[in-house]
Amino acid sequence: MTLYSIAMSWNDTDLEESPIPRWSQIADRLRTDIESGSFKPGDVLPGEAEINKRFGVSRSTSRAALDYLETEGLIKRRSGVGSIVIEPRVERPLNQISSFSEDMRRRGLTPGYRTRSVKVVSASAAIALELQLQPGDDVVEIDRTMLADGTPLATSITYLRPQLFKKSGIPTIEELDSGSLYERLRRDDIVFAGGDERIEAAMADTMTARILNVRQPAVVLICHRTSWMPDRQPVEYVVLHYLAERYSFHVKLIKA
Template sequence: MNVMTIMWNDTELTSGPLPLWWQIADRLRRSIEHGEFKAGDVLPSEALLNETFGVSRTTARAALDRLEQEGLILRKAGRGSVVLDPKVEQPLSRLSSFAEDMRQRGLSASYQTLGISLAPISGEAAKEIGVEAGRPALHIERVLKADGLPMALSDAWIHPGVIGDAPLPSPSEFDNRSLYDWLETSFGARIVGGSETIEAAIADRRMARHLEIPVGSAMLVARRRSLGRDKTPIEYVVVSYRADRYRFTVDLVRS
């Protein structure tokens, strides 16, 4: 550990404008960031925080509540405050494949292919890519993983004009390959832009089973319409992300 890193209990709290609970939360947050506490570790209990800093149980609880609200820990009865894996951040201004996102963060992307088929395209997807509802189109469902851990559930439709009469790939081929890479190398269909909407949702039984989370867990659902070089639609995909593992960021400019 860096010798300049301040341990969570190295110094006393200070009187002043910053509330004591905020100071404790900040200490623990920095300890997580610097590796003093790693994913799976248990933070000091409320009782230990009370003893260490001479604060009330309410103050200690408020500090831990704040870290849980920030998605850094999960408080479990009988176990305490467990440090979670860091969230993956996705800038909203950049369109990239899941594999590219993970590679830029030093993580290894992998996939579990749930299904590949030619199926009647749904009304929502048909509208987004400009074909009649019910027309056969390539439908791909996959679990997206980072370092082997499930991050999201992807439900993608490909415009029928992209692949034509080409044979369908096997599920095993897609377990280790980016969809964007396959589209570009096999058909010259390079995705260069698009539009995306994001909304909150909760995990149903199917999501929970594939993403290894409890039913009712918080989700981030992104609906993306992806375009090729000539601005024609190539893909429509709904990606349901675990909210405890993923977050979106955006740079703002004041005009």
């Protein structure tokens, strides 16, 4: 963690007299420094008192600037520490199915996996409904953490029909740690044609916060996704918990 230094990157130009609110001008300057790399992930931004002194503004103005940067997902404010620059959010479009590995590589990040367990379990009523099975039928459960450049980004619990693995067998923990589940399924001639996804925001429970290495309270985006093949036979039902400060979703809209 690097403390802020005026000599590093602070712009000495006074705030402009313009219709743009002063808090917005301050936020713009800090955002520019973050995006240019002058402030890197882990660096601590100037605090409210320093901003007040530098620009001759009130505490409410400096607080508004920092609050806005936090809503943009650029910083995380921690009591007793300050405003810490965080890793940029990973954005995923909602109009296509792709593996976590593909998403990360498109953004220049190195995907990784930490598999906690692979086992056959009895399908609950909810899982059976998603996979078009009977409650109590066998399903393969895969519990993993998804990593980007070695940093935990999401947790994933996937349920699949055992019949999907007749060709190559159920993957081992070692196999799943070293590659994409979707790529493994494609090698077994499993083709994804579509899916349904539901997303909701929630507070991370103790276990999820520990796995994602974040302090509570922390917000996660919970995704429930069912994917199917061209004949509409379900392939998987997966529940993912994405760290909201690191992940966002993008959807294009058209007029109805």
